[in-house]
Amino acid sequence: MFRLLARLLGFIIFAAALITMVHDGALSIAASELVITSLGEMWFAYSPPGLNLTQAIIERNIHPYLWDPIMLSILKSPAALVFMVIALIFAFLGRRRTKVRAGLDLR
Structure with a gap:
């Protein structure tokens, strides 16, 4: 349940980062210079x-x-950068764990 919640929060925060980037891009085009919020x-x-x-x-x-x-x-x-880092942290916490086989495989 925690992994699902972490993945969902990571996805939502990643969407917020993309929205922030699009907003900054629109402001940059309107101002004819780079605008970073x-x-x-x-x-x-x-x-x-x-x-x-x-x-x-x-x-x-x-x-x-x-x-x-x-x-x-x-x-x-920059807000988009902070949101991306937070989204990556939540995505890392919600990742699926892989099984590590230690020892001999006698098949």
């Missing part, structure tokens, strides 16, 4: 209070070091 810009456009709440939770309850260099570098990276 960062994850932070996208998150702020859809939910500014959610971004501020996440920052407050991480800085107060976990550690301020986690927010400033680590999360900020992730939020500044």
Whole structure:
């Protein structure tokens, strides 16, 4: 059940990455220059209070070091790239395992 859920989430997040790439491509064509949307810009456009709440939770309850260099570098990276990496992680977790035969095959 976990593998099915991981594969499904990987597929959905991969679709989000493709949609983000198409959106950036359309914006680039309209602006006649390369436009790449960062994850932070996208998150702020859809939910500014959610971004501020996440920052407050991480800085107060976990550690301020986690927010400033680590999360900020992730939020500044292209959204399509972040979605692709997350989709690959879920696809890796949901992969089918192959049986490894160790020893002699006496057929």
